Amino acid sequence: MLSAARHLSRRLPTAAAGVQVRSMGHAQSFHINTPDNTPETYFDFTDENYTRVYKILSKYPANYKQSGIIPLLDLAQRQHGGWLPVAAMDKVAQIVEVDPARVYEVASFYTMFNRTKVGKYFIQLCGTTPCMICGSEDIKKTIEKHLGIKNGETTKDGFFTLLEVECLGACANAPMIQLNDDYYECLTAKTTVELLEACKAGKPPAMGKWGSLPMNGQVSCEGPLGKTSLLDGPPAPPKVDVERFKGGEVDPASVKAHMGY
Numbered sequence: 331m332l333s334a335a336r337h338l339s340r341r342l343p344t345a346a347a348g349v350q351v352r353s354m355g356h357a358q359s360f361h362i363n364t365p366d367n368t369p370e371t372y373f374d375f376t377d378e379n380y381t382r383v384y385k386i387l388s389k390y391p392a393n394y395k396q397s398g399i400i401p402l403l404d405l406a407q408r409q410h411g412g413w414l415p416v417a418a419m420d421k422v423a424q425i426v427e428v429d430p431a432r433v434y435e436v437a438s439f440y441t442m443f444n445r446t447k448v449g450k451y452f453i454q455l456c457g458t459t460p461c462m463i464c465g466s467e468d469i470k471k472t473i474e475k476h477l478g479i480k481n482g483e484t485t486k487d488g489f490f491t492l493l494e495v496e497c498l499g500a501c502a503n504a505p506m507i508q509l510n511d512d513y514y515e516c517l518t519a520k521t522t523v524e525l526l527e528a529c530k531a532g533k534p535p536a537m538g539k540w541g542s543l544p545m546n547g548q549v550s551c552e553g554p555l556g557k558t559s560l561l562d563g564p565p566a567p568p569k570v571d572v573e574r575f576k577g578g579e580v581d582p583a584s585v586k587a588h589m590g591y
């Protein structure tokens with residue numbers, strides 16, 4: 331019997347010669363066989379990652395193994411250079427004991443999963459309104475010109491893939507890109523080129539202590555003028571109007587204790 335992946339195979343427009351066009355997970359719900367991505371392609375977790383697989387599965391009841399589909403897909407994607415071949419999805423289905431189609435549904439719904447090959451440095455460029463107003467189009471043109479690729483394409487050396495995406499939640503430091511797991515923010519054309527060159531040299535700048543890197547030197551979301559508010563330490567906690575609770579049965583203190591605050 332043909333696998334579900336084969337049932338889903340269809341003919342799609344082909345890419346221009348010399349460039350690899352990446353189809354977004356949420357835009358394409360079917361699989362296309364390529365030489366490095368067929369249901370017969372070998373995939374298995376490494377011994378080291380099997381330790382992680384068992385640790386992930388131990389978080390869920392034995393009869394709800396399928397709850398581990400997302401973390402297992404993420405683990406498989408990280409092991410496989412940032413993308414998920416259909417054989418990896420089949421392996422996850424085998425481990426959590428569900429029909430492969432259940433795993434394909436998850437992998438094709440969440441855009442964090444790449445079902446076609448991406449470059450070593452996967453650039454997700456935010457093009458949503460705040461970033462667009464702050465210059466994301468310039469950043470996009472800069473990347474396209476510097477790398478010689480268009481949106482959705484991978485460089486011939488397999489180093490970079492560019493994909494324009496919607497808001498990545500760092501609007502305060504627009505314009506920005508996500509490079510693999512990391513956020514580079516407050517970009518200009520100049521700092522974008524510097525970042526790309528640093529990647530080519532295998533040394534992308536490390537994240538700042540707050541987990542992202544504004545490329546203009548500012549700290550986190552403080553803005554170019556530095557800290558301009560909350561200068562006198564942390565704000566006082568909000569006052570709880572205990573009078574409101576006097577006539578009822580709810581004690582704010584017990585609610586907090588119940589919630590584990």
Ligand code: FES
Nearest residue numbers: 456461497500501
């Ligand atoms: S609009 Fe770009 S991060 Fe939100």
